[in-house]
Amino acid sequence: MSKSDYVMDAYGTHGGSPDRIPKAESRGDQDEIDLAAFGKKSQLKRKFGFISMVGLTCTLMATWEGLFSVFALGFTNGGPAGLVYSFIICWIGTLGLFSSLAEMASAVPLAGGQYSMVSEYAPPGASNFLSYITGWLTCLGWQAATASGALLGGTQIQGLITLNNPSYEPQRWQGTLLFYAVILMSLLFNTYLVRYLPKIEGLVLIIHIAGFFGVLIPLVYMAPHGSASDVFTRFVNGGGWSSQGLSFFVGLVSGVYSFLGADSACHMAEEIQDASTVVPKTMVATTILNGVLGFAALIAILFCAGDIEAAEKSPTGYPFMEIFLQATHSPGGATAMSCVILALVYLATIGLIATASRMTWAFARDNGLPGSYWLAKVEPRSALPLYSIGVTVAISLLLALINIGSSTAFNAIISLSVASVLASYMIPITLMLRKRFLKEPTRFGPWRMGRWGALANVVGLVYAIIGFFFSFWPGDSKVTPESMNWACLVFGFAVLFSSFWYLIRARQYYHGPINELES
Numbered sequence: 001m002s003k004s005d006y007v008m009d010a011y012g013t014h015g016g017s018p019d020r021i022p023k024a025e026s027r028g029d030q031d032e033i034d035l036a037a038f039g040k041k042s043q044l045k046r047k048f049g050f051i052s053m054v055g056l057t058c059t060l061m062a063t064w065e066g067l068f069s070v071f072a073l074g075f076t077n078g079g080p081a082g083l084v085y086s087f088i089i090c091w092i093g094t095l096g097l098f099s100s101l102a103e104m105a106s107a108v109p110l111a112g113g114q115y116s117m118v119s120e121y122a123p124p125g126a127s128n129f130l131s132y133i134t135g136w137l138t139c140l141g142w143q144a145a146t147a148s149g150a151l152l153g154g155t156q157i158q159g160l161i162t163l164n165n166p167s168y169e170p171q172r173w174q175g176t177l178l179f180y181a182v183i184l185m186s187l188l189f190n191t192y193l194v195r196y197l198p199k200i201e202g203l204v205l206i207i208h209i210a211g212f213f214g215v216l217i218p219l220v221y222m223a224p225h226g227s228a229s230d231v232f233t234r235f236v237n238g239g240g241w242s243s244q245g246l247s248f249f250v251g252l253v254s255g256v257y258s259f260l261g262a263d264s265a266c267h268m269a270e271e272i273q274d275a276s277t278v279v280p281k282t283m284v285a286t287t288i289l290n291g292v293l294g295f296a297a298l299i300a301i302l303f304c305a306g307d308i309e310a311a312e313k314s315p316t317g318y319p320f321m322e323i324f325l326q327a328t329h330s331p332g333g334a335t336a337m338s339c340v341i342l343a344l345v346y347l348a349t350i351g352l353i354a355t356a357s358r359m360t361w362a363f364a365r366d367n368g369l370p371g372s373y374w375l376a377k378v379e380p381r382s383a384l385p386l387y388s389i390g391v392t393v394a395i396s397l398l399l400a401l402i403n404i405g406s407s408t409a410f411n412a413i414i415s416l417s418v419a420s421v422l423a424s425y426m427i428p429i430t431l432m433l434r435k436r437f438l439k440e441p442t443r444f445g446p447w448r449m450g451r452w453g454a455l456a457n458v459v460g461l462v463y464a465i466i467g468f469f470f471s472f473w474p475g476d477s478k479v480t481p482e483s484m485n486w487a488c489l490v491f492g493f494a495v496l497f498s499s500f501w502y503l504i505r506a507r508q509y510y511h512g513p514i515n516e517l518e519s
Contacts, residue, residue, distance in 0.1 A: 060355065064296070075308065081231070097459075112365075128507065150352075187353065241477050261421075320341070419491045
């Protein structure tokens with residue numbers, strides 16, 4: 001059977017089943033067949049396996065590490081009990097969400113991820129427009145997430161300086177320079193040292209798990225413990241909302257934030273061996289593993305928080321550093337524990353650049369972005385999309401300059417990440433649910449959920465809608481320009497601009513995924 005026959009059979013036009021992709025004798029052959037089914041040529045080196053991808057996605061999702069950084073929002077809105085129960089809701093919702101995406105990723109193992117799924121599952125008349133909007137949202141979300149990760153690393157370094165030198169007064173320009181250092185060091189591993197990246201990510205998985213125990217054991221052993229009733233029954237409405245229930249949902253966002261990012265595996269799909277099987281397994285395994293570690297970390301934080309008011313007012317800017325200090329009674333001990341989290345934030349930034357650049361490259365390959373001709377180029381010796389990597393880094397460096405003038409403006413831009421990524425999840429899941437409801441012929445890969453698919457789609461979609469809606473809410477009912485959540489404005493502008501641009505210009509050259517085999 002020729003390659004063109006495989007393509008036709010994958011779509012069921014030679015009498016084959018439309019929801020089955022032909023099996024090959026080896027994993028490499030199957031990966032080539034999967035790409036050919038969508039008219040794509042293999043351009044990147046497949047150097048990642050299951051363990052290395054779980055390492056990348058686990059540290060990029062950074063659930064237990066992220067909870068230490070963002071639990072203050074959930075504590076203010078929801079309190080200890082709110083954090084516990086919202087985490088459980090987010091974990092279940094995320095399992096439904098990423099199981100749904102995993103099933104589609106098994107059938108559409110392309111670096112475009114969500115926009116490629118939308119192109120496959122959308123009705124023909126809406127396919128181009130919906131995939132274009134999804135592509136833009138995914139690109140913007142991952143670019144904003146990359147800047148957010150680097151800022152977290154830079155400001156945590158400033159926090160550690162403050163922890164050890166109370167007379168130090170952090171300046172935004174210093175945080176921006178540290179941001180640059182984090183980004184440029186991460187760039188090194190995405191270019192010159194990229195050949196070692198799969199092995200490094202396998203090691204990172206060990207660090208991710210060992211670091212968890214390295215932080216929690218001294219925290220639980222040395223810190224004073226609160227009561228179980230305080231942890232599991234005490235709710236707080238610190239934002240002054242009209243009801244405790246509303247406050248709970250505003251605080252839910254801290255859990256949502258801690259579970260984003262497993263779709264990174266989708267965007268690395270064309271560098272993964274046996275992608276149609278490994279990508280979905282990676283997404284589900286990451287959600288389960290990080291959920292276990294995250295829940296244990298959350299319970300430990302809540303039992304060992306100590307003086308939470310002092311932690312929230314910590315001059316370091318990070319409550320967890322004050323909690324570590326209260327537990328160890330030693331700046332050195334608190335610094336050592338904080339450095340574990342800082343190291344994992346840095347390692348996550350490496351994965352963020354890799355993911356954002358591959359998404360940019362994939363969308364440019366289908367003429368979805370300005371400058372697509374250059375952004376879609378792959379350097380032949382390294383098999384890397386160097387232009388897309390360079391643009392991803394340049395965007396982060398330029399965004400960081402905004403932070404010097406106004407941290408509010410910078411935070412408004414990077415807040416786009418949560419809403420954009422959630423929206424990019426919602427669109428393909430909705431389309432898959434539509435196909436199931438109408439019982440239309442549907443492409444499936446080797447990893448599928450069978451009769452449980454519709455339930456997972458509904459759970460994931462409802463969770464994503466709730467998280468998306470409350471991601472626009474500020475943390476306090478009494479809003480000031482500084483405390484306002486500007487994500488709604490930035491997200492609205494992004495959607496309106498991309499829709500307007502599609503109508504007046506992009507629809508003339510963007511026609512969904514391009515068949516490279518024909519050209």
